[in-house]
Amino acid sequence: MLVKRRILPLIVIAQFCCTSLWFAGNAVMNNLITNFQLPEETLGLLTSAVQFGFILGTLLFAILSIADRFSPSKVFFLSALGGALFNLTSIYSQNTIESLLLLRFFVGFFLAGIYPIGMKIATDFFQKGLGKSLGFLVGALVIGTAFPHLLKSLTANLPWKSVLIGTSILTVLGGLLIQFFVPDGPFRSASKSIDLKSFLKVFRNKNFRSSAFGYFGHMWELYSFWAFVPVMLELYAEIHQTSFRFSLWSFLIIGVGGLACVLGGFIAEKKGTKKTAISALALSGICCLVSPLFFSINSVEIFIAFLLFWGIMVVADSPLFSTLVAQNADPEVKGTALTIVNCLGYSITIFSILLLNFLAETTNSTAIFMILAIGPILGLIALRKKFD
Known part of the structure; x- marks a missing residue:
């Protein structure tokens, strides 16, 4: 029991440290553009490069069933x-x-051995209370x-x-x-051999498929929102001729979601995992649809409050x-199943990021976030049926 009590905090701290790589480039995007004379569409390109690297890595x-054939801890390390090296x-x-696109691609590639592998490590330690454990991890x-x-x-x-040096350390x-x-x-x-059929076999399970498709709908929105939070703040400041600390508020708007993940895990234990997931997905979808309204309100406080709620x-x-994916996957390919779903989910993020990036470059309309x-x-449609 003592070992398990210290395991989750260690995984959580390690996950926090290592995933700081993800948006390290985004945090210094303006500096990269200025110092290396990069094109204005660099935000979408470099963010997508990380996602693309993550996709190929998870694929x-x-x-190769890496997470099931080898020690997850060694793979993570x-x-x-x-x-850290490529960052x-x-x-x-x-x-x-x-060269920056290539470097960010490899950062994404190695993140494939961090985020899903971290979840795999957690599922290897916790069966009861898995949703709460993954809440802390995410x-x-x-x-x-x-x-x-x-x-x-x-x-x-x-x-x-110093931002890139600090995140690498x-x-x-x-x-x-x-x-x-x-x-x-x-x-x-542990799996001792490569099972190439497992990549497709996992989707034969109806409950697993429904969970995965709900996750895919969630991913269409998630990373595009995170990537464009600074853009939203700058756009609002430009519209209303005001200013505030963009980096600090970007951190708070994205970071507040960390607390939401933990709270969601506790709520799910009482209300049910699927029901809680559906409620959050529906509310975030509503935020997308009403976002132009809040850009038009001349109140920084209200706009920030809205973005904080959306970030949650x-x-x-x-x-x-x-949790739903892990619970509905066959035990012997659980690590592979989690990795496959991550791979496909992050593939979807590239399309939404590039589409939003294209629209941001061609129009000043705040309706693009809809x-x-x-x-x-689409995720809610996939989740509409009851699980067996």
Whole structure:
């Protein structure tokens, strides 16, 4: 019991440290554009490069059943070292748009050995209370994702490279925590061979398929919202001729979702995982649809409050979908199933990010954020049937 009590905090801390890589480039995006003379559409390109790397990484990990054939803790550790190295290399003064795209791609690739593997480690330790455990874990992902924005705000008087250096150091520390203090879990079912059929076999389960499709709808909205929070803040400031601390508020709007993930796990224990996930997905979809209204309100306080609420709802269902996926996957391919769903989910984020990026470059209309509602609507349709 004592071991299990310390395992979850260690995984959570490691996940926070390592996922700080995800938006490290976004936090210094304006600096990258200025210092390397990059095109204005760089936000969408570099964000999508990370997503694309994550997708190919999860695809490879799933096909080769890496999470089920090898020690998850070792995979996590080696991935943390690789991600930290490529993140740090982004500070090289001779980088170009091509090299930065490649570096961010490899950061995403190694994140495939961090986020889904972290969930796999948690499922190997916790069967009872899995939803609550994953709530803490995804909460760590959210705060880790937001952290570079806070680091940028706190180091405003330091060189912009300090954000990339700091997140790389954090990532190495996170990897070391897992390597030396988190052994393989007691519920791990190791697979000794590659089963190429498992990539498709997992979707034969109706309940698993419904959970996965709900997750896919959630993912259409999630990373586009996170990527464009600074853009939303700047757009509002431009419309109403005001200013505020964009980096700090970006961190708070994204990071508040971490608390929502934890709270959602507790609520799900009383109200049910599927019901709680559906409620959060519906509310985030409504936020997408009404977002133009809040851009028109000349009150910074109301606009920030709306984005904070959206930041809560947009990710509160994430650990719940991961719980549904894990609970409805066959035990011997659970790690592969989680990785496959992550792979496909993050594939979807590329399309929504690039579409939103294109619309942001071609129009100043605040109605463009309404397209994020497509995901929640389709996700709710997928979840409408009862599980067996």
